[in-house]
Amino acid sequence: MVETVSRTPASQWRRNSAFYISVLPFFTIFLAFSVFPVVFSFYLGFSRWDGFGSPVFIGFQNYVRALHDPVFQKAVANTIYLWFWSTLLTISLALVLSVAINEYVAAGKTYFRMVFLVPLLVAPAIAAVVLRLFFSANGGLVNLLTGAMTGTPSYFDWLGSEVWIKPLVVLLVIWRWTGWYIIIFLAGLQSISRDIYEAARMDGVGRWAILSRITLPLLMPSIAFAVITATLGGLQMFDEPFVLTQGLGGTNNSATTVGMYLYATAFTQLNFGLGSAVSWYIFAAVVVLTLVYRSLMRRTKAGEGA
Amino acid sequence: MSAIELRHITKAFGAAKVIHGVDLAIESGEFCVFVGPSGCGKSTLLRMVAGLEDVTSGDLLINDRIVNNVAPSERGLAMVFQSYALYPHMTVAGNMSFGLRMTGMSKAETERRVREAAAILQLEPLLGRKPSQLSGGQRQRVAIGRAIVRQPTAFLFDEPLSNLDAELRVQMRIEIAKLHQQLGSTMVYVTHDQVEAMTLADKIVVLRAGAVEQIGRPVDLYRDPDNLFVAGFIGSPKMNMLPATVQANNSAAVGSTVARLKLVSALTPGANVTLGIRPESLGIGDDAGDVVFQFDVSVVENLGGESIVHGRLADGTVVRFAQRGDQRSRVGEVLSLRCRADDILAFDSDGRRLR
Amino acid sequence: MSKGILGRMSNREKRFNIGVTVALGLLSLFFLLPIYLTAVFATRTLNEVFQFPPPLWFGDNIVQNYANIANVFPPFRPILNSLAVALPKTVGLVLVSSLAGYGLSRYTRAPGHKTLLVVTFATLFFPPSLALIPFFLQMNAIGWLNTFWPLIVPAVASGFGVVWMYTYVGSTVPRELYEAAEMDGAGGIAAFFFVVVPIIRPGLAALAVWTLISTWNDFQLPLVVLGDGTKFTVPLALTTLSTTHYSDMPAVMLATLMGLVPVFVLFALLSRQFIAGLTSGSVK
Numbered sequence: 033m034v035e036t037v038s039r040t041p042a043s044q045w046r047r048n049s050a051f052y053i054s055v056l057p058f059f060t061i062f063l064a065f066s067v068f069p070v071v072f073s074f075y076l077g078f079s080r081w082d083g084f085g086s087p088v089f090i091g092f093q094n095y096v097r098a099l100h101d102p103v104f105q106k107a108v109a110n111t112i113y114l115w116f117w118s119t120l121l122t123i124s125l126a127l128v129l130s131v132a133i134n135e136y137v138a139a140g141k142t143y144f145r146m147v148f149l150v151p152l153l154v155a156p157a158i159a160a161v162v163l164r165l166f167f168s169a170n171g172g173l174v175n176l177l178t179g180a181m182t183g184t185p186s187y188f189d190w191l192g193s194e195v196w197i198k199p200l201v202v203l204l205v206i207w208r209w210t211g212w213y214i215i216i217f218l219a220g221l222q223s224i225s226r227d228i229y230e231a232a233r234m235d236g237v238g239r240w241a242i243l244s245r246i247t248l249p250l251l252m253p254s255i256a257f258a259v260i261t262a263t264l265g266g267l268q269m270f271d272e273p274f275v276l277t278q279g280l281g282g283t284n285n286s287a288t289t290v291g292m293y294l295y296a297t298a299f300t301q302l303n304f305g306l307g308s309a310v311s312w313y314i315f316a317a318v319v320v321l322t323l324v325y326r327s328l329m330r331r332t333k334a335g336e337g338a
Numbered sequence: 339m340s341a342i343e344l345r346h347i348t349k350a351f352g353a354a355k356v357i358h359g360v361d362l363a364i365e366s367g368e369f370c371v372f373v374g375p376s377g378c379g380k381s382t383l384l385r386m387v388a389g390l391e392d393v394t395s396g397d398l399l400i401n402d403r404i405v406n407n408v409a410p411s412e413r414g415l416a417m418v419f420q421s422y423a424l425y426p427h428m429t430v431a432g433n434m435s436f437g438l439r440m441t442g443m444s445k446a447e448t449e450r451r452v453r454e455a456a457a458i459l460q461l462e463p464l465l466g467r468k469p470s471q472l473s474g475g476q477r478q479r480v481a482i483g484r485a486i487v488r489q490p491t492a493f494l495f496d497e498p499l500s501n502l503d504a505e506l507r508v509q510m511r512i513e514i515a516k517l518h519q520q521l522g523s524t525m526v527y528v529t530h531d532q533v534e535a536m537t538l539a540d541k542i543v544v545l546r547a548g549a550v551e552q553i554g555r556p557v558d559l560y561r562d563p564d565n566l567f568v569a570g571f572i573g574s575p576k577m578n579m580l581p582a583t584v585q586a587n588n589s590a591a592v593g594s595t596v597a598r599l600k601l602v603s604a605l606t607p608g609a610n611v612t613l614g615i616r617p618e619s620l621g622i623g624d625d626a627g628d629v630v631f632q633f634d635v636s637v638v639e640n641l642g643g644e645s646i647v648h649g650r651l652a653d654g655t656v657v658r659f660a661q662r663g664d665q666r667s668r669v670g671e672v673l674s675l676r677c678r679a680d681d682i683l684a685f686d687s688d689g690r691r692l693r
Numbered sequence: 694m695s696k697g698i699l700g701r702m703s704n705r706e707k708r709f710n711i712g713v714t715v716a717l718g719l720l721s722l723f724f725l726l727p728i729y730l731t732a733v734f735a736t737r738t739l740n741e742v743f744q745f746p747p748p749l750w751f752g753d754n755i756v757q758n759y760a761n762i763a764n765v766f767p768p769f770r771p772i773l774n775s776l777a778v779a780l781p782k783t784v785g786l787v788l789v790s791s792l793a794g795y796g797l798s799r800y801t802r803a804p805g806h807k808t809l810l811v812v813t814f815a816t817l818f819f820p821p822s823l824a825l826i827p828f829f830l831q832m833n834a835i836g837w838l839n840t841f842w843p844l845i846v847p848a849v850a851s852g853f854g855v856v857w858m859y860t861y862v863g864s865t866v867p868r869e870l871y872e873a874a875e876m877d878g879a880g881g882i883a884a885f886f887f888v889v890v891p892i893i894r895p896g897l898a899a900l901a902v903w904t905l906i907s908t909w910n911d912f913q914l915p916l917v918v919l920g921d922g923t924k925f926t927v928p929l930a931l932t933t934l935s936t937t938h939y940s941d942m943p944a945v946m947l948a949t950l951m952g953l954v955p956v957f958v959l960f961a962l963l964s965r966q967f968i969a970g971l972t973s974g975s976v977k
Contacts, residue, residue: 043409044392050881051803054796057789058850059809062816065847069827070819076827083830129717136713146964147721150728153956155910157928158949161935162727165734171942173730176745207724215968239706268822271912271928278936291822291913298826299917311823318820390872411878423869427891436887437877484873 076308083302094309104310106285107293113198114273114289115266118205123258125206126213131247133214134221145218148211156208160275163204167191191276194286201287204272209265213258220254221247256329263321267314270295290314340399341366341492341524342387347396349382349548356382357548359396364492364526364541369518372528373535374545374571381496383545384528388417388494400491411437416485417494421501422477424469424484431456431465434484448487455486458520475506482517492524499534511537532572536560544568566689569614575646577683578620578657580613590684593653597629599684602693611692612685617646619681620659622667627678633657635671649673728953735947742942754943761944762934768951770923771930776955778844778915778926779908785849787901791893794858795885799871813859816852821913829917843918844911844926854900861896862889899966902959906967909956927952 079087133144166173169189179186270291281288298307340363349357364370372380385391389410438448459479499507536556544551552564563569582590584605637648684692737752832843874884
């Protein structure tokens with residue numbers, strides 16, 4: 033009568049099949065439209081192909097060629113510049129603003145929580161159009177302002193300037209993204225237990241010491257998340273510089289990013305192999321930086337424990 | 339005919355065995371309580387009966403039918419969960435009828451059953467409310483109502499009272515006992531609280547580390563435990579355990595006190611045994627018995643009606659005894675603590691009861 | 694309002710806080726200025742816009758500006774195009790993500806669960822640019838270029854959406870509820886629709902808002918797959934308009950404003966969900 037059950041019981045099977053059914057749509061589509069293209073891209077990176085005929089295997093030539101291309105070198109330098117300054121300035125500003133909103137604002141907290149988020153609703157492409165309202169050579173508000181102040185009409189071409197174009201891209205990023213990081217930091221700040229502050233106050237810790245010794249360290253996970261997000265976006269920056277320079281990358285490629293370089297090689301020069309190789313460079317950079325951050329985070333956590 | 343029968347049931351999660359072969363028969367109409375410390379496997383066992391966990395080996399029978407591979411909803415059981423697990427988006431009536439609707443029962447019959455259950459549990463005025471608008475005790479009753487409407491072979495309760503405050507817990511305990519009388523259904527109830535087990539059960543199953551320690555009526559477990567674990571687990575305050583050495587003629591010595599044990603079997607002199615004495619068997623009056631211990635009072639917990647007196651025997655063993663409220667011992671006092679030899683239980687060095 | 698973390702405040706602290714509030718208020722106006730000016734310029738004539746100081750209040754030239762855009766393209770066409778992309782994508786994405794998030798959150802003991810969960814999280818670090826070129830070629834191969842399909846069907850599988858729904862379901866649906874549903878005879882998929890979906894509705898709304906807004910703002914992918922100007926979504930159409938008709942700034946600004954209105958309305962209606970949406974990404 034007593035038989036031991038060795039096969040998978042029916043209930044187990046029922047539960048497993050519900051699991052596979054639930055994740056099936058996601059993984060099917062993901063496999064078809066993300067994994068498959070990426071695998072193909074790996075193959076393309078080692079090929080020469082203009083979209084006609086069949087790809088020719090050329091080994092590492094694309095990877096080597098990209099490295100020797102001065103435009104690519106410049107794009108890498110631009111991308112690092114834009115990523116570094118936009119990340120640093122956006123996150124610093126958001127940090128200051130969120131602490132101020134959370135702790136020091138006397139009235140209108142809800143307003144401040146919302147207002148900085150509004151620019152995020154504006155598509156980067158649209159935001160660039162709006163920014164040109166201020167900085168175009170002819171009739172831009174900044175030129176009108178300087179013209180009125182100096183008395184001589186000014187026609188300085190901000191967006192055509194090799195010096196100014198990158199700071200303007202950074203400005204655009206700051207304008208759009210500060211609100212998003214404020215939300216992240218406010219969520220982080222609100223998750224810090226009030227008891228800790230009360231305890232610190234009972235111990236006679238001053239206002240600024242509380243900020244630097246308690247708030248900021250406890251906010252580190254949020255900051256790390258913000259930096260990783262900003263990096264993922266920054267390394268692939270495309271929309272803002274593309275639209276501000278009308279797709280051309282600015283005078284002398286002064287605002288060409290790696291993302292724009294990829295776009296131009298693939299979709300204007302139809303050099304799909306080279307474009308794919310560039311995309312793998314981006315991927316490598318993302319992986320390396322993510323790993324660096326994670327090890328840094330682990331180290332700071334270990335340091336806190338000691 | 340047993341309503342539920344477990345035949346050498348085991349459970350393993352991967353390599354980790356958590357239930358080591360449980361045999362048990364729960365009779366129809368019986369109130370059976372699984373009790374044990376946390377992690378003893380009592381909930382896992384209940385969940386296997388429910389069908390929420392698979393049986394690794396052995397047979398599970400409900401009404402003499404093997405149900406190892408039958409879906410939970412088709413076992414004819416209903417379960418009341420610790421957190422009540424009410425659907426927060428449905429009304430009380432919706433919660434109670436959901437299972438019936440899923441099985442395609444007619445609307446009229448569903449409504450009739452919900453009304454009937456609501457009447458039993460005095461839930462009628464609440465039928466249109468959402469769970470968030472109910473108190474803890476009301477939610478508990480809805481959870482029970484959801485079980486009642488299914489007219490199950492057996493009700494399964496998984497620590498149903500542990501989320502309630504102390505007063506409500508006592509009240510609900512009484513309501514569940516009344517409900518059992520009223521419905522006459524089989525009930526299987528899991529708790530870590532031995533008071534709940536003692537007050538509710540027809541049959542208690544004491545579990546430890548995935549194995550059954552003892553099965554029996556509450557009074558039997560209390561008076562006649564099979565081993566040290568059951569003796570210590572059942573009863574509050576806990577039974578006193580005194581290390582003792584066997585002397586000649588089945589007597590045992592605790593320090594200078596020697597007690598003649600009432601046992602059928604003969605003990606080997608010199609062996610180490612443990613003597614178990616319930617706190618309520620100890621007293622200080624001359625009529626309290628003829629086994630006398632010297633006792634230093636260290637703490638007195640006054641509960642009003644009675645006091646629990648904590649202290650040490652001459653050999654350092656910690657002992658508690660219960661004292662009526664009007665007899666007040668003082669801290670630092672040295673008392674002569676007495677008990678009857680009949681009230682002393684003896685356990686061997688492996689914790690097995692000596693009879 | 695609250696006394697702040699530091700409890701009772703001295704007068705000095707109060708003055709400091711008022712100063713901070715005023716400074717933040719000014720900064721917030723600065724953040725809103727570009728959008729405000731866009732709206733103002735959209736109602737002004739070309740001449741008024743190039744004056745100094747520029748107009749700071751609304752004018753009455755909006756009808757003429759609208760006519761000027763209408764000369765170039767039907768002004769509502771990009772908005773309809775964007776809706777045609779964003780609505781079906783949002784519905785699909787929310788459904789696919791919540792179903793997968795539910796499965797990953799509930800069935801932790803199913804074989805392969807851990808692998809699939811790790812893969813899902815890994816997709817967050819997948820740079821979209823990696824797939825851009827082969828994706829374009831793939832769309833070309835199956836004849837989907839210059840249609841809305843590439844912006845809808847593949848986009849329905851969003852690692853972000855799944856991860857988010859996974860954490861959301863995990864934190865809002867107690868496990869015992871699944872067991873109660875199982876006792877009640879609701880299997881995995883039935884429990885999803887009858888029990889889980891009603892409970893996670895706020896999360897679904899948040900994901901939907903977030904998806905709508907980010908899809909509305911998408912630029913690179915539409916740029917790559919849409920060639921025909923009549924198919925252009927709002928950002929593409931505006932970029933094109935601002936390049937070709939830059940000199941007619943009020944018209945460009947009016948078109949910009951029209952492209953902004955739908956997201957602003959959505960934000961005004963559902964800002965709470967939107968913010969919940971942003972935050973949930975950070976609690977991993």
